[in-house]
Amino acid sequence: MSTVILHRRPAKDLKIDYAKELNAEQFVVVENGDGHVLVLAGAGSGKTRTIVYRVAWLLEHGISPDRILLVTFTNKAAREMLTRIQERLGGVPSPIWGGTFHHVANRILRRYADRVGRTPSFSILDQEDSRSLINACIADLNIDTKQRRFPTANVLKNLISFSRNTRQDIADIAVEKLPNAHAIVDQVVGVARRYAERKAKQNLMDFDDLLVLMVELLANHADVRTKLQEQFQYVLVDEFQDTNSLQGELVRNLASKHGNLLVVGDDSQSIYAFRGADISNILQFPKTFPETKQFRLESNYRSTPQILKLANAVIRHNLEQFPKELHAMRPAGDLPQLIPCRDDGQEATFIAQRILELQTNGTAFREMAVLVRAISHTQALEFELAQRDIPYIVRGGLRFFERAHIKDVLAYVKFIANPADEVAWLRATTLHVGVGPKTAGELFNRVQSLGSDTDLKTINFVSLVDKRGMKGIAMFQAVIRKMLDTGVMDEKKEKVVYLPQELIRVVATGEYIDYLRTQYPDADERLQDLEQLALFASKYKSLSSFLSDVSLQEAFSVGAVSSENDDAIVLSTIHQAKGLEWEAVFVPRLVEGSFPNGRATEERNGIEEERRLFYVATTRAKTHLALSYPLVINPTGAMLLTRPSRFLDEIPSNALDRVELQEEGLGNWDGSERIIQI
DNA sequence: AGAGTGGGCCTTTTT
């Protein structure tokens, strides 16, 4: 292990007075962040602040920005941190390597794609793309999906993904997770293999490939490994509790030359086990690196003591965790409320009224959030908010880049970027009348067999299909030709380059408009989305960086594109609320089956993860917290009686303010309840 | 045979 000696400037040169701007716990970390460092940071303890100041400290001590790797859970978090650092230091000359694991891996893999069996123009599959490719593989292998209740592409995708992220054998995972596994395990393995082959052949990567191939790149190519290990003098990882085996391996590897690996996390907030997150990364860290310095951030600046008391009371029921105690630094506030409601409609009414009440008392809409276990739980509330003209933004669920029309247009663009991409081809061609999966697949194979060096412009697609598909394919080809016409030679006269914005324009101003109008009643709104897409694309000069960002940025959700600064309530899944905070937080639908989620309940350690989710949700609140549940829900038509969430039983009764809505009798609570007219 | 359409059914979380 090599030791790095910093060239420390005298303290008077520093722009930031670290000791003054940080509390003692945080300052110790910033000052002693060299070597292997584990920071156990409770909710609201200034984790982000600590990382920001640590990076600023490194920069102020002469570390070059490009030698710092800052891995965060979302790209948004990385952007925010880098912005804050720049503000504090008045600009940073060259950029820091910051972003998600997938983002960083993508950036490196573009450079070394040939080492992992791809070319630099590889495309990235999102979950829907993977699903359709897996479906194609199932069809390829002539598997009878009906006879033995073969798992759907979605289930298979999750199995394959889980096995790769946890680095376990797909057959073992299948046996563990599928009821009838033994009869079909060979077929499952076959699909997984075929899927991998087709991705390689078509120059595609799914999200997991970014991590797997990155780890393989380091393992198998000593020159690349040496270069990267040399480069990254300091590696910092946020939300370490949610990293999986591959990600743990990746940072350990990258940091091994200089030995400066600082990880920050909170085991109580680990909520991604379903995607292979391995809590032992954080629990075993001190054992892996015996010289690890351990620090704790236990002062909570975010929430009132009442809110913390509630959160702590519930999380205490989890057995597997680091012992820790969060101290509230804020003065006392109101008790969190518990509101039983007749049904989800009344629950929505209550939340809407309470939102207006809070706003009247001076809390801005943007300072309020409704956090749900599943995005579908916002339905009744969305209806209510719309009726009352309360502005809201939905985070979670379908993202902007996953909407059908956006993906349609991007399919054309992806095909231009990577003509071997069959997924993109299938999507774009089958939009046309008379062209289905069969015609599209056969045509694709014919086009590919003409040779990869054949110019797309000169191939006549139409001559390769029979009558029925001709008209549609002719239209498709016309669009492709127009797109190819926008290409220009790059400065070095080596290859043709395309501007993403121009490619989008060609598609979105052509026959696709007619398709939209016949297909969707809200075609006009969708056309506006396409304009937003073109606007977003105008920031990019390179096709591959545009397409990478489209795939890897969690980005804005639907509707949030232009209203980033608007004053609106946030409706979000708890997963997407990670790391964020609001003055007022509502957690509705606290019934068994919804939260804790019914399926999670059956999984191993599922309840503990649900409880951590509850902990994350409640600790987002600064001042006001309202928990509610409907006594009846109406999912498909049949009324369903509910049972209140078990987490509510874990809260001491003196930690809650039980509210009775006075619209009709809601059962007999004791006389201590407050009554609210609704 | 393959494309298109209408009815029944379920709905976790994400890079």
Place this chain on the structure above:
DNA sequence: GGCCCACTCT
């Protein structure tokens, strides 16, 4: 509200 499947049309 979206997805899968079965049925009908070309």
